[in-house]
Amino acid sequence: MKIGLYVNDRFLEWEVRADEYLLESLRTHHFTSVKKGCDTTACGVCTVLQEGEPIASCGLLTFMAEGKHITTVEGIRDEAEKLAHFFGEEGADQCGFCNPGLALAVYALKMESQKKQQQPSLDEIKTYLIGNLCRCSGYVAQHKAILKYLEVQL
Amino acid sequence: MRIHRLHQPQSLEEAQNLLNEPGAKIIGGGMWLKVTGTKIEEAISLQHLKLKEIREEEQYIKIGAMTSLRQIETSQCLADYAGGALVATVRLIRSIQFRNLATLGGSVAGRYGFSDITTTLLALNARLVWQHSGEESLEDFLESAHAKQDILLYILLPKVILQSVFYCRKPTALSFSIVNVAMARTQGNLYIAIGARPKRSILFSFELEAINTWQNDELQRAAFLEIISLGLFGTNNGGSQAYRQTLARVYALRGLEVLLP
Numbered sequence: 001m002k003i004g005l006y007v008n009d010r011f012l013e014w015e016v017r018a019d020e021y022l023l024e025s026l027r028t029h030h031f032t033s034v035k036k037g038c039d040t041t042a043c044g045v046c047t048v049l050q051e052g053e054p055i056a057s058c059g060l061l062t063f064m065a066e067g068k069h070i071t072t073v074e075g076i077r078d079e080a081e082k083l084a085h086f087f088g089e090e091g092a093d094q095c096g097f098c099n100p101g102l103a104l105a106v107y108a109l110k111m112e113s114q115k116k117q118q119q120p121s122l123d124e125i126k127t128y129l130i131g132n133l134c135r136c137s138g139y140v141a142q143h144k145a146i147l148k149y150l151e152v153q154l
Numbered sequence: 155m156r157i158h159r160l161h162q163p164q165s166l167e168e169a170q171n172l173l174n175e176p177g178a179k180i181i182g183g184g185m186w187l188k189v190t191g192t193k194i195e196e197a198i199s200l201q202h203l204k205l206k207e208i209r210e211e212e213q214y215i216k217i218g219a220m221t222s223l224r225q226i227e228t229s230q231c232l233a234d235y236a237g238g239a240l241v242a243t244v245r246l247i248r249s250i251q252f253r254n255l256a257t258l259g260g261s262v263a264g265r266y267g268f269s270d271i272t273t274t275l276l277a278l279n280a281r282l283v284w285q286h287s288g289e290e291s292l293e294d295f296l297e298s299a300h301a302k303q304d305i306l307l308y309i310l311l312p313k314v315i316l317q318s319v320f321y322c323r324k325p326t327a328l329s330f331s332i333v334n335v336a337m338a339r340t341q342g343n344l345y346i347a348i349g350a351r352p353k354r355s356i357l358f359s360f361e362l363e364a365i366n367t368w369q370n371d372e373l374q375r376a377a378f379l380e381i382i383s384l385g386l387f388g389t390n391n392g393g394s395q396a397y398r399q400t401l402a403r404v405y406a407l408r409g410l411e412v413l414l415p
Contacts, residue, residue, distance in 0.1 A: 001160070018160035018197065021188075040189055041252050042328050053224070056251040059188055061181070063160065064201055105251070130327045131249020 003066040007031065008075030016062045022048070023057040026072065033073045033100040037133075044132035047101035048072050054108045056131070073100040076107050083107075086145040094136035102132045106146055119150060155184060156193040164202050166285050166305065172198050173303055180305065182220065182260025185252065205259070205307060208232065214281075214310040219259025223247055223271070226258060235311060236278065239318035239336060243274040248328050259306045265296055265354055268330040272296070273349035274320050275309065276357045277336035283308040293357050314340045319412050321405035322350070325392075332393040333401050337409035344413065348402050351387050358382050366414060379403045 004013045007026070016025055023046045026034045034057055037045035041056040048057045049071035073080050080103045087093050109128045113120050120128065125146055126139075134142065158177075163169035172178055177195025181187060187194070205220035208229050215235055217226065226232055227244045247253060247270055261271045262282065272292070280292045285305035292309075295302070318338035322331040331350040338345045344362050349355030358381065368374035383406075387398040 017157075019155050019157035041185060041255070042248070044249065044251055047251055050254070053254045054251050055254045056249075059183075059185055059252070059255050061155075061184060063162075064199070128250060131251045 001063060003063055005062075005065050005067060006069040008071060009069070014062070018061070018063060020062045021058055022060040022062045022065055022070070025062040026057060026070075031072045031074065035097055035100065037097075042131070042133070043098075044105065044129075045098050045101045047104050047132065049075075049104055049108055052108060052111060054105045054131075071104065073103050076104065079103075079107050079110075083145070083149045086148045087142070089148070090141040090145040092137060092141035092145045098132060098134045098136075102129070102134070102142070105129055105132050106149065110150060113150065122147065125150075155181075155187045155191065157197040158193075158195045160197045160199065162199045162202055166203060166307070169198055169200065169203060169305055170285050172196065173305065178303075180263070182263065183222070183255045183257040185256045185260065186264055186266065200259075200305070214312055217258055217309045217311070219257065219263075219306040219308060221258050223253035223256045223258065223261070224250060227253060235313075236315040236338060237317040237319065239320040239338070240271075240274050240278065240311070243270050243320045243322075243336070246270065246322060246324070246327075258309055262292070262295075262309060263302070263306045265301075267352050267354045268350050269355070270320070270322055270331055270334050270349070273334045273347045273355040274318070274336040275311075276347035276349070276355045277320075277338040277345045278315050278318060279312050279338070279345060281310040281312070282306060283310065296354055296356075316340060317413055319409045321408065323401050330392065333387070333398040333405075335402055335405035335409065337406070337413055339413045344410075346382055346406060346409070348382065348386060350392075351398060352390050352392060353388065356386065362414070365410070375407075379406065382406055 002015055035045040037043040039058045041059040046057045047054050050068050083103050161172050175196050179194045180198045200220055205218040207218040209216045210231055223244045233241045261269055276292050281289055282292055282295055283289050285307055287304050315338045320336045322334035324331050334349045336347045342362055344360045344365050346358045347355050368378055383399045383402055387395045389395045
C-alpha cells in the first residue's frame with residue numbers, strides 16, 4: 001500500500017506493507033539515526049516525534065502515520081547539537097546509541113515546558129525520560145547535561 | 155504482528171460489517187498485538203472513526219475508545235475527576251512513548267490480567283458503550299465468558315464517584331504490576347477493585363456505613379481483609395500468592411484511610 005507522510009517537514013510517499021512498523025520504514029528510507037533496540041516499545045532508542053509527541057516508532061504501524069508529521073533527530077539538528085555540547089561537557093556520552101532517541105525526547109520535553117512556561121525539576125525530567133534507557137552511562141551526567149540545556153534554552 | 159489484509163473503514167457501520175467476516179480483528183493501538191506477534195487475517199483499523207475524545211456530559215465523563223493513554227494523562231478534566239486516580243494510574247504505565255500509542259479501548263477490550271487501567275475503571279464503576287450490543291458495566295464485560303465481536307466506542311465514568319485512589323507494585327518503572335488495587339467511593343458505597351492477581355480485575359462493593367463501623371473493630375477489619383483477598387491470588391514469575399495478598403491488604407487499608415470521611 002502507498003502512504004504519504006511528512007518526515008522532517010518533507011512530504012514523502014512510501015510503498016509499505018500493512019504490518020510494517022514505522023521504525024522499519026524509516027530505516028529502509030535511510031533515516032538510520034532511528035535505532036532498533038528492544039523492538040517492544042520499552043527502550044526508547046527508536047523514539048521519534050509524531051506531531052511533536054514522542055512515540056516508539058517500533059510500535060506504530062506505518063499506515064497509521066499517514067498524513068502525519070514525523071521528526072527524527074535530523075529534523076532538530078541545531079537543537080541536537082546544542083544538547084550534544086552539554087553532553088560533551090558533562091561526559092554524558094559513551095557509545096551514543098541511545099542519543100538520537102534521547103535528544104528527541106528531551107526536545108519534546110523542552111517544547112512542553114515552553115508551553116507551560118515552567119522549567120521542569122530533575123524529578124520531572126527523570127519521569128519524562130523513563131522510556132529512554134541507556135546501558136552505558138548511569139544517567140547522572142545525562143541529567144546534568146539536560147538541566148543545563150533546558151536552563152539555557154527555556 | 156502479521157496482517158494478511160488491512161481495512162480502514164470510514165464509518166462505524168462499515169467497521170461492524172467487516173468485523174462479522176471470518177478472521178476479522180480490530181487493531182486499537184496495537185501495542186499488545188505487537189508484543190505477542192499475533193497473526194491477523196482481516197485487520198480493522200479504527201483510526202478514521204473519530205473515537206478520540208474526552209467530553210464531560212451531565213452524568214458521565216465520556217472517553218472515546220481510541221483516546222490515547224497520554225491524552226488521558228494530560229486531561230485536566232480527568233485530573234479533576236474523583237481525586238484523579240485514573241490519571242495517577244495511567245501515569246505509571248510504562249513510558250510517554252508507549253502512552254502516546256496505547257489506547258484506552260485496546261487496554262479495556264483485551265481484558266488483560268496485567269492491566270492497571272482496567273482495575274481503576276472497575277473501581278470507578280465505568281460503563282462501556284458498544285456499537286452493536288449497546289451499554290454494559292465493565293464488571294459484566296470482564297465476567298462474561300466469551301470475547302466480544304463488537305466495536306467498543308466509549309467508556310463512561312459516572313460522576314457519582316466522589317473520590318478514588320490507585321496503588322500498585324512494579325519491580326521497575328517499565329514493568330507490569332505484580333498486583334494493583336483501586337478504590338473509589340460514592341456518597342453511600344465503597345468499591346475495591348483488585349487486579350494483576352495475576353488474573354483480571356475483580357470488584358468488591360460495600361456500604362460505607364458498614365465499613366465505618368468495622369474500622370475500629372479488629373475482628374471486623376480482619377474479616378474485611380479476608381473477604382477481599384481469600385482465594386483471589388496466584389503465583390507466577392511476577393510474584394507469589396502470599397506476596398500479592400500481603401500487598402493487596404496493605405493497599406486496601408491505605409485506601410480506607412484516604413477514602414473514609
